[in-house]
Amino acid sequence: MRKVTLMFFLAIAAMCMTGCSDSNNNDDSDLIVDWYPVMLWMELVDENGNDLLDPSNEIKWYEGATITYRGKTYTAEDYTDKIEDEPAGSTRAILPVDYGFKLIKKEWQFKDEKGYILLFGQIDGSLELDEDLVITWPNGKQNTIHYHCSDHNDKEISVNRWYALDGVRQESNRFVITK
Secondary structure: OHHHHHHHHHHHHHHHOOOOOOOOOOOOOOOOOOOOOOOEEEEEEEEOOEEEEOOOOOOOOOOOOEEEEEOEEEEEEOOOOOEEEEEEEEOOOOOOOEEEEEEEEEEHOOOOOOOOOEEEEOOOOOOOOOHHHHHHHHOEEEEEEEEEEEEEEEEOOOOEEEEEEEOEEEEOOOOEEEE
């Protein structure tokens, strides 16, 4: 019986010494960082600032418009007649959802704004990318959006992410294209 009791206490002592780690060791090995998916937003205006994406316009600039990303071409879809509660490019999920290239009402994403906007996405925010996305309009003209994402740092929760429209760098993923 003494041997059993002694073995029991030795086992308890061994667990006490090795079972836990120091909680103040600043070890972030159990930290999980979810890099949010990226959406691209495109407004199309004339030189006077008029919304060229409005479906009531005589010329429908979105009809036949395409965007090419990583070798795949997406054709713009008119999503303006969908019920507002349906997903239109916004999600709480961390994994990217392929919404494609859609025309939506601005107020669905930007509550205080009226008009129309094209969305593309979602792009996986955790990927290291340096990609051109080429928009081809029905008249054959093109615009290029450059998306750069690199240097993910899980400890500092930082990333080098930037965008450019036709070679002009900008910090926002919302583009105003003038035709």
